[in-house]
Amino acid sequence: MIDKKSGSNSDIQILDGNRAAAIGAKLSRVQVIAAYPITPQTPVTEALSEFVERGELDAQYIAVESEHSALAVCTSASIAGARAFTATSSHGLAYMHEMLHWAAGTRLPLVLACVNRAIGAPWNVLNDQQDSISQRDTGWIQIYARNNQEILDSVIQAYKIAETVYVPVMICYDGYILSHTEMPVAIPLQQDVDRFLPQYRPHTILDSSNPKNYNLVTLANPRINAEGVLCHGYMELRYLLQEALQNSRETIRKVGQEFGELFGRSYTDLLWKEKMEDADIVIVAMGSLAMEAIVASKMLREEGYKTGVLGLRLFRPFPKADVLKALSKSRLVVIFDKNISYGSEGAVCSEIKAALYGSQVNAAIRNFIVGLGGRDVTAREMADAVKKSIASLTEGVPNKGYPEWICHI
Amino acid sequence: MVTVTNKPIDSYLRVDRMPHIWCAGCGIGLATSCFIRGIERAGLDLDKIALVSGIGCTGRVAGYVKLDSFHTTHGRALPFATGLKLGNPELKVVVFSGDGDLAAIGGNHLIHSARRNIDITVICINNFNYGMTGGQMGPTTPLEARSTTSPYGNFEHPFNLPYLVAASGATYVARWTVLHLRQLERSIAEALAKPGFSFIEVLSPCPTVYGRMNKRARGLDEMHYYQEKSVIRNGADPKDTDISLDGPIVVGKFVDIKRPTLWDYRRQVLDRTLQKKKA
Numbered sequence: 042m043i044d045k046k047s048g049s050n051s052d053i054q055i056l057d058g059n060r061a062a063a064i065g066a067k068l069s070r071v072q073v074i075a076a077y078p079i080t081p082q083t084p085v086t087e088a089l090s091e092f093v094e095r096g097e098l099d100a101q102y103i104a105v106e107s108e109h110s111a112l113a114v115c116t117s118a119s120i121a122g123a124r125a126f127t128a129t130s131s132h133g134l135a136y137m138h139e140m141l142h143w144a145a146g147t148r149l150p151l152v153l154a155c156v157n158r159a160i161g162a163p164w165n166v167l168n169d170q171q172d173s174i175s176q177r178d179t180g181w182i183q184i185y186a187r188n189n190q191e192i193l194d195s196v197i198q199a200y201k202i203a204e205t206v207y208v209p210v211m212i213c214y215d216g217y218i219l220s221h222t223e224m225p226v227a228i229p230l231q232q233d234v235d236r237f238l239p240q241y242r243p244h245t246i247l248d249s250s251n252p253k254n255y256n257l258v259t260l261a262n263p264r265i266n267a268e269g270v271l272c273h274g275y276m277e278l279r280y281l282l283q284e285a286l287q288n289s290r291e292t293i294r295k296v297g298q299e300f301g302e303l304f305g306r307s308y309t310d311l312l313w314k315e316k317m318e319d320a321d322i323v324i325v326a327m328g329s330l331a332m333e334a335i336v337a338s339k340m341l342r343e344e345g346y347k348t349g350v351l352g353l354r355l356f357r358p359f360p361k362a363d364v365l366k367a368l369s370k371s372r373l374v375v376i377f378d379k380n381i382s383y384g385s386e387g388a389v390c391s392e393i394k395a396a397l398y399g400s401q402v403n404a405a406i407r408n409f410i411v412g413l414g415g416r417d418v419t420a421r422e423m424a425d426a427v428k429k430s431i432a433s434l435t436e437g438v439p440n441k442g443y444p445e446w447i448c449h450i
Numbered sequence: 451m452v453t454v455t456n457k458p459i460d461s462y463l464r465v466d467r468m469p470h471i472w473c474a475g476c477g478i479g480l481a482t483s484c485f486i487r488g489i490e491r492a493g494l495d496l497d498k499i500a501l502v503s504g505i506g507c508t509g510r511v512a513g514y515v516k517l518d519s520f521h522t523t524h525g526r527a528l529p530f531a532t533g534l535k536l537g538n539p540e541l542k543v544v545v546f547s548g549d550g551d552l553a554a555i556g557g558n559h560l561i562h563s564a565r566r567n568i569d570i571t572v573i574c575i576n577n578f579n580y581g582m583t584g585g586q587m588g589p590t591t592p593l594e595a596r597s598t599t600s601p602y603g604n605f606e607h608p609f610n611l612p613y614l615v616a617a618s619g620a621t622y623v624a625r626w627t628v629l630h631l632r633q634l635e636r637s638i639a640e641a642l643a644k645p646g647f648s649f650i651e652v653l654s655p656c657p658t659v660y661g662r663m664n665k666r667a668r669g670l671d672e673m674h675y676y677q678e679k680s681v682i683r684n685g686a687d688p689k690d691t692d693i694s695l696d697g698p699i700v701v702g703k704f705v706d707i708k709r710p711t712l713w714d715y716r717r718q719v720l721d722r723t724l725q726k727k728k729a
Contacts, residue, residue, distance in 0.1 A: 077555070078580045078583035078584070079524075080583055083598075086586075086599060087599055090598070132524060
């Protein structure tokens with residue numbers, strides 16, 4: 042198929058989300074893949090091992106003994122100058138926790154596909170976003186895909202983003218709802234992807250003629266090294282990571298725009314909007330849940346409510362300014378979270394509140410916790426929750442300050 | 451026609467959880483029956499047994515037995531079991547888990563538990579792959595065997611588990627297949643009665659994934675292979691018991707030695723030191 046706008050060629054295939062992620066990694070010409078099986082991520086690595094062994098992808102594939110080892114291998118492969126990829130879910134991501142910090146702290150451009158799944162105890166293999174939200178503070182960029190096309194496109198863009206800002210990127214997508222559901226996906230041609238994503242040129246590389254030590258014990262304060270150069274202390278290095286994430290928004294926007302110019306699918310916006318032009322009631326959600334919200338919003342519009350949907354694509358760094366602008370005309374914001382920060386509220390809700398703080402926007406905020414451990418979230422339930430929020434507003438019921446749960450207690 | 455409503459081992463099972471999740475032709479159910487008969491044979495008090503499983507198909511055993519049981523995280527069955535034993539030393543703690551759980555992500559705990567000689571019995575089902583996630587290669591997959599992550603054959607050398615645990619310090623090491631029901635039952639009873647770290651590897655068919663990819667797709671194919679290729683060699687040196695894709699399988703009791711357990715040794719040393727102090 043030739044895209045009319047960009048003139049770019051692509052092949053449309055019916056793919057599930059896992060296959061889309063694997064093809065995205067293949068088109069990005071990853072050189073080292075290390076992964077461990079975990080439901081529902083496993084088909085990603087199965088597909089990659091197949092590509093490697095068939096000779097379709099020139100990469101080293103290693104079936105390591107745990108997720109912790111998988112990310113350690115990718116980290117070192119990246120230091121050695123290779124483009125590395127891994128994928129995991131749930132407990133696998135939790136087990137990687139130490140290495141997530143380590144990869145971000147080392148400022149390596151890794152890309153990880155996180156197929157969102159609930160965390161135990163008790164055991165559950167179905168979808169929610171508690172796993173990646175729990176890794177919010179590890180210094181990784183987090184992008185949430187809403188469909189399989191976005192998964193493939195995001196993996197390719199992720200390398201360009203990561204290799205520009207030197208911060209690792211996590212592409213998150215909902216287990217089963219996207220990972221095991223098939224839909225049409227346009228697969229760009231390799232030559233076009235090569236044009237978009239040139240070969241990886243590492244900022245640092247292990248080289249015996251210029252030996253370097255990585256990640257030595259670093260004291261809190263700046264210190265003069267043996268050559269008399271004043272080096273950053275631990276705190277300065279942390280500041281630089283924070284600054285890199287803060288500045289990455291512009292890179293993410295620019296890479297998304299470039300991608301759009303080449304492939305006809307633009308990702309300039311860090312969030313996406315549906316019927317927001319005249320909406321005074323806004324439903325906010327992240328990942329595939331935001332697609333369900335569109336159906337709920339349509340139902341509500343049929344009943345005469347002026348609703349719109351704000352879908353978050355980027356969670357870290359949080360697109361504060363974009364959210365604030367998008368919500369400027371809203372009277373009520375209803376946020377659906379597929380995660381819970383125990384003792385507080387949904388993670389997306391906290392971010393939205395923080396974005397609105399001190400601004401001119403004085404919208405009421407309601408937060409609903411939904412869909413944990415694979416519990417179905419229907420558009421009808423979402424629409425009812427919005428109507429309940431509207432009613433509480435007209436009746437003047439003050440915000441309780443904590444979220445409501447759509448569950449049977 | 452006589453209808454059997456109560457099977458002899460039903461009283462040990464949570465029959466309300468049946469049917470189980472295991473595929474037709476899987477050997478985990480057979481090994482579970484042997485375990486129950488092994489408990490009966492060893493004459494253990496059911497209230498004093500705790501069963502710990504990790505993740506995977508074998509991990510589900512914890513949910514089907516009518517014993518105190520603990521379904522733990524991937525690879526950590528042995529540390530959880532160690533905690534149970536430390537918390538209540540009167541318990542007979544059994545770890546019932548698979549090769550992917552015990553030898554891959556939990557491999558470190560396996561060698562250290564054996565080294566420490568902690569008083570735990572491990573029953574390790576080995577089906578040569580990660581069955582529950584759909585048949586990926588793992589640390590026990592024989593060389594050149596096919597899996598979903600080694601579609602052209604496995605190039606990584608596998609562990610020989612009896613050799614690994616014996617070298618790490620286990621006091622009782624045996625290997626049987628699920629065709630060797632009587633021997634396995636006897637071995638489990640012996641291991642349960644044995645102080646220290648005991649380890650029984652149980653080879654089990656996985657026709658749905660491993661078998662299908664390695665020309666043994668029907669449930670009975672792997673059993674026929676066990677029948678044809680198994681050689682019983684009690685007392686064999688574990689280093690001579692490697693498993694290959696279609697080669698012979700050495701089964702039997704390989705190690706049965708005495709070595710002070712963690713507690714015995716600690717008591718000996720402390721007694722000696724404290725007596726010296728008194729004198």
